[in-house]
Amino acid sequence: MNSFPFFRTAARNRWLAAAVVSLALTAQADNWTQWRGPLGNGVAPDVKLPTQLDAQAIAWAIDLPGRGLSSPIIVGERVFLSASSGVKQDRLHVLCFNLADGSLRWERQFWATGRTMTHEKIGGAAPTPTSDGERIYALYSSNDCVALDLDGNLVWFRGLGRDYPNASNSLGMSSSLVVAEGVLVAQVENDSESFTAGLDAKTGENRWKLDRPKKANWTSPSLLKGADGRSLVALQSAKGLAAVDVRTGAVVWNYGEGASTVPSTTVADGKLYVPSNGLTVLEPGGESPKQLWRSPQLRPGTSSPLVLGGKVFTLNDGGILSCGDAADGKRLWQLRLKGPFSSTPVAAGGFLYCVNEKGLLQVVDPSLTEGGVVSELELGQEVLGTPSVAGGSLFVRSDRKLWRIGRASAL
Amino acid sequence: MTSRSLPRLLAGLALLPFAHAEPLPESLREPVAAVRAVSAEGRGNVAAAAAWQKLAGTDAKHIPALLTAMDGANDYALNWLRSAIETIADRQRGALAESVAALERFLGDTGHSPRARRLAFELLTRADATKASALLPGFLNDPGNELRRAAVQQLADAAAAKAKAGDKAVAVGDFQKALAAAREADQIEGIAKQLTELGEKVDLQKTFGWVTRWKVIGPFDNTGGAGFNQAFAPEQGLEFSAETDGLKGKVSWRDFESKSDYGLVDFNQPFTSLKSVTGYAAAEFWSDSARPVEVRLGCKNGWKVWLNGKFLFGRDEYHRGVEIDQYRLAAQLQPGRNVILVKCLQNEQTEDWTKEWEFQLRVTDAQGTPIVSTK
Numbered sequence: 020m021n022s023f024p025f026f027r028t029a030a031r032n033r034w035l036a037a038a039v040v041s042l043a044l045t046a047q048a049d050n051w052t053q054w055r056g057p058l059g060n061g062v063a064p065d066v067k068l069p070t071q072l073d074a075q076a077i078a079w080a081i082d083l084p085g086r087g088l089s090s091p092i093i094v095g096e097r098v099f100l101s102a103s104s105g106v107k108q109d110r111l112h113v114l115c116f117n118l119a120d121g122s123l124r125w126e127r128q129f130w131a132t133g134r135t136m137t138h139e140k141i142g143g144a145a146p147t148p149t150s151d152g153e154r155i156y157a158l159y160s161s162n163d164c165v166a167l168d169l170d171g172n173l174v175w176f177r178g179l180g181r182d183y184p185n186a187s188n189s190l191g192m193s194s195s196l197v198v199a200e201g202v203l204v205a206q207v208e209n210d211s212e213s214f215t216a217g218l219d220a221k222t223g224e225n226r227w228k229l230d231r232p233k234k235a236n237w238t239s240p241s242l243l244k245g246a247d248g249r250s251l252v253a254l255q256s257a258k259g260l261a262a263v264d265v266r267t268g269a270v271v272w273n274y275g276e277g278a279s280t281v282p283s284t285t286v287a288d289g290k291l292y293v294p295s296n297g298l299t300v301l302e303p304g305g306e307s308p309k310q311l312w313r314s315p316q317l318r319p320g321t322s323s324p325l326v327l328g329g330k331v332f333t334l335n336d337g338g339i340l341s342c343g344d345a346a347d348g349k350r351l352w353q354l355r356l357k358g359p360f361s362s363t364p365v366a367a368g369g370f371l372y373c374v375n376e377k378g379l380l381q382v383v384d385p386s387l388t389e390g391g392v393v394s395e396l397e398l399g400q401e402v403l404g405t406p407s408v409a410g411g412s413l414f415v416r417s418d419r420k421l422w423r424i425g426r427a428s429a430l
Numbered sequence: 431m432t433s434r435s436l437p438r439l440l441a442g443l444a445l446l447p448f449a450h451a452e453p454l455p456e457s458l459r460e461p462v463a464a465v466r467a468v469s470a471e472g473r474g475n476v477a478a479a480a481a482w483q484k485l486a487g488t489d490a491k492h493i494p495a496l497l498t499a500m501d502g503a504n505d506y507a508l509n510w511l512r513s514a515i516e517t518i519a520d521r522q523r524g525a526l527a528e529s530v531a532a533l534e535r536f537l538g539d540t541g542h543s544p545r546a547r548r549l550a551f552e553l554l555t556r557a558d559a560t561k562a563s564a565l566l567p568g569f570l571n572d573p574g575n576e577l578r579r580a581a582v583q584q585l586a587d588a589a590a591a592k593a594k595a596g597d598k599a600v601a602v603g604d605f606q607k608a609l610a611a612a613r614e615a616d617q618i619e620g621i622a623k624q625l626t627e628l629g630e631k632v633d634l635q636k637t638f639g640w641v642t643r644w645k646v647i648g649p650f651d652n653t654g655g656a657g658f659n660q661a662f663a664p665e666q667g668l669e670f671s672a673e674t675d676g677l678k679g680k681v682s683w684r685d686f687e688s689k690s691d692y693g694l695v696d697f698n699q700p701f702t703s704l705k706s707v708t709g710y711a712a713a714e715f716w717s718d719s720a721r722p723v724e725v726r727l728g729c730k731n732g733w734k735v736w737l738n739g740k741f742l743f744g745r746d747e748y749h750r751g752v753e754i755d756q757y758r759l760a761a762q763l764q765p766g767r768n769v770i771l772v773k774c775l776q777n778e779q780t781e782d783w784t785k786e787w788e789f790q791l792r793v794t795d796a797q798g799t800p801i802v803s804t805k
Contacts, residue, residue: 177472
């Protein structure tokens with residue numbers, strides 16, 4: 020759909036430069052299939068990104084037709100992104116870009132069937148899509164959910180806000196999707212008709228539907244493995260955390276000591292780092308998880324925790340990055356970044372990539388004695404969504420642009 | 431879809447009241463029927479997915495027929511059909527140019543689905559942007575809000591340019607024309623603001639058509655949110671002259687008239703700022719005829735709405751936000767006297783942003799044109 024002016028201009032201006040670097044970039048192509056990546060923890064362990072960022076590091080930047088907080092997901096050579104447009108944010112977009120040069124491969128649009136009212140900061144495309152490699156699945160604040168194959172062919176459409184008319188949040192819904200064992204998990208938790216659904220990934224039909232606490236919830240589900248190797252999904256809420264069998268919706272275990280409704284649980288090294296009473300670390304096993312430690316000092320803000328190299332990192336809304344020992348929760352150091360922050364940091368090559376609401380991307384070297392910012396890149400637009408990592412690059416989106424950061428010359 | 435329901439759907443397709451229906455090829459009738467049969471909770475998705483492949487693989491010359499097939503389709507099916515048409519249009523980009531005349535004809539027939547016509551306009555824009563742009567002013571009073579909105583904006587922008595150039599008389603005239611055509615709150619407010627800046631008075635209450643004359647009663651209990659499911663006396667029968675047991679003694683109905691530009695019925699005014707309470711408001715609404723309407727509500731408290739004793743909808747969300755026309759409830763007016771009953775609940779929160787215990791309500795047609803009580 021390059022005939023659209025907003026794509027045509029951007030593509031023409033950057034085609035030549037992108038073509039030059041594309042070979043080097045695509046050689047490192049890999050997948051980033053959901054919010055915080057394939058492991059769901061924000062870490063790209065075997066990827067090296069540039070650490071000294073400047074304007075030259077931007078491989079391409081593409082104008083977008085709609086708003087969104089959702090992260091891009093990357094499957095092979097394709098970058099998928101959701102967006103919403105219109106004064107009521109009721110036009111829902113799924114966009115597919117070529118990873119190499121950012122040119123638009125295809126776009127599909129849908130009309131929202133559920134309520135689209137949100138807080139100004141959230142908008143219609145807050146949840147991040149996911150992919151099982153065959154299809155991509157996109158969910159919106161209106162609770163409309165769409166499955167497309169990688170070429171943009173519609174596989175199914177569900178209007179969960181239409182099916183269950185009190186399932187909405189007037190501030191907006193933001194829980195991202197996860198998919199495992201042929202089941203797509205959509206967490207549709209709110210003050211009224213609150214549930215989480217397991218949808219058949221092939222047909223969109225309900226496999227299961229689980230009543231959940233009647234309380235607004237912006238957290239996202241996290242996948243983990245149960246004792247028998249089956250896939251579990253951790254559903255966080257104000258009441259705590261429930262581990263649910265992805266295939267059946269049965270609750271396997273429950274942690275009931277309360278949790279935040281904004282930052283989400285991170286699963287790393289078989290443990291769950293739960294934004295609960297500060298930060299609480301659980302080790303699953305048996306009928307209830309074992310609490311390993313709890314640290315009020317490591318309480319995250321809007322950003323979710325990140326675990327890297329035996330350390331746990333949390334970021335508050337103002338920009339204080341706290342580093343703790345992942346073994347016992349002891350706080351090791353704090354570093355003041357330039358805030359404020361809504362997005363969650365990601366890690367690659369041992370470095371943290373943190374982008375604040377003003378669009379300032381800050382690269383942190385956590386191996387320094389008390390951490391340190393090694394470079395910054397000003398993107399010049401408000402950024403509220405979490406970056407993605409693939410193809411040796413970092414992908415960041417705003418309401419108006421999608422950037423690929425990671426030119427070959429900067430590596 | 432069952433084998434028994436398919437023939438009925440096909441027959442139904444043939445009988446759809448298409449004023450200027452583009453002929454649907456025989457080969458597409460069954461796939462179209464399958465896609466139109468999708469319904470809640472993914473019912474029909476499996477058959478629709480197979481049918482969608484056939485539709486998306488068809489030739490671009492059938493796009494007008496597929497647009498016609500959107501007439502009367504439910505919101506799920508509209509999205510299935512839209513994506514099939516988009517897919518065809520992407521695959522055969524050059525062929526759209528050959529459909530310009532058919533797309534124009536389709537757009538000209540306001541009997542078609544508003545969403546299908548909007549999609550036709552987008553396709554026409556891709557095929558011939560100049561021709562599409564030239565059609566825009568003609569949509570000022572269009573029955574489709576997406577097309578109408580674009581025309582209203584074009585006129586309002588032109589009026590703003592006239593105002594900036596110092597041509598006040600033309601600017602005011604065009605703004606007033608745009609205001610009369612506007613149906614969406616943000617456009618109404620934006621145009622009204624510009625008219626006010628030009629020294630013109632705008633009666634926002636009348637423009638939106640709020641229901642402003644109510645009788646209210648309260649407070650009743652809502653401790654722990656339990657009032658939402660408790661049917662207090664007003665739900666059991668409206669006796670406006672009778673006293674009933676309230677939270678702290680006998681309560682009775684009293685008149686309340688909203689003076690707000692936004693028609694707010696503020697329970698804090700008659701009852702003071704209370705917490706964990708329930709109030710009711712009732713209004714007579716007179717109609718010359720039986721007609722379908724939308725009861726449009728804005729409310730950040732818990733609420734329920736009835737029309738003539740029939741429950742329309744309710745929601746137990748508190749203090750997450752409010753906007754004009756936040757909830758659109760399909761309803762049916764009867765000729766003569768109708769009674770709207772609103773239950774509005776306040777919870778126990780004490781933060782500054784939880785003071786409001788209020789709602790706004792208007793009656794409109796499906797497009798948002800205000801319908802006012804005839805008495």
